[in-house]
Amino acid sequence: MRAVHQVLAKLSAGDAIGNETLGIQRVLRRAGYDSDIFVQMADPGLEALTRPYYELADVSHPDNLLIHHFSLGSKASRTAYALPDRMALVYHNITPPEYLVHYYPALAGYCLFGRRELRAYADRCVLALGDSEYNRRELDAIGFARTEVLPVVADFSHLDVPPNPAVASMFDDDWTNVLFVGRMAPNKKIEDVIRFFHEYQTRFNRQSRLLLVGSHEGFERYIVALRRLLDDLGQRHVVLTGPVPNDELTAFYDTADLFLCASEHEGFCVPLIEAFHKGIPVVAYAAAAVPSTMDGGGVLYETKDPICVAALMDTVLSNPALQDTIAHGQRAALQRLRAKDFNRMLLQYVEQALTLPRPAAVPLAREFRSEFERDKIEARR
16 A cells, blocks of 8 residues: 655644644555655654654655645755645644844744745645635635645643642632643733733633743743733732643643634634533634634634623623523534544545645655755755
């Protein structure tokens, strides 16, 4: 049987792309395909699950399929581009660099190059898959000929662990806990979450706290700005946890009364459906992929007026019957996501990609020339 390998810039522990990559490999191997994961980098502890990207050339064959997870331009991406294998692209979206340039200029540069490089794959791929309808439409706009949606795997096994007792005892009290989970990055608009919570806490419920759970690696400048905002507001009931293990994450979800999201750019936003799974009412800003991810569940808002959002939070938190209605809608949305049968859809797309004609020999894309030259220089050092 022909091989179906995956290639991506980095395999990270616990993030949506990493979980999906490992899930795809399990499905492919169960279906009988030879399937390895080729990366430029892997988090500590995951190296044994991967192979270095430069070994792709050793297994390359025109009849094989490469599933390329695209989130940033990389040496792994450019190597895969140059091989004769068929390619299917899975697009996880790229944060617009303008959100990042002030706080993390190096990452902003990678995002800028990544968005430029993505266009080069329109003629290289036999099939392009967005992990949300929002991402699929972006692929359409760029010019990919065949686009589909491969939904995110609704896998919550990382939350099905006993909650950390210390975290549970610290926050499971008479206070109202407002929660946000995700990377502490500028596109998530954590400053808006803080302003909305502050308005709620001062106007409606003094006995409330905000829990901000997630890594801020690389965004230390942003965290400094957020702490300055907290000082300016005189706000002492906001907890920034940093990254947490799964038992602590479970405890934070278990003690939460409301999940509040103000993000302006998401390709999917997995924590929204994690909150659905945990039965926490979700109130989220209607931007980018958020409405399609929520799929009729939770509550969407379209204003950034802190008083209006605080009033909406209070309406939800003070009305148990409304919370039950919201929870019912979220369970229905989650059921629709699970009914999409990820495994079956993946294998159908793989079979389709393996039968589609390969593109004619694709010349080295103009977008890659300078990067390939830089790769060669680094390799000689």
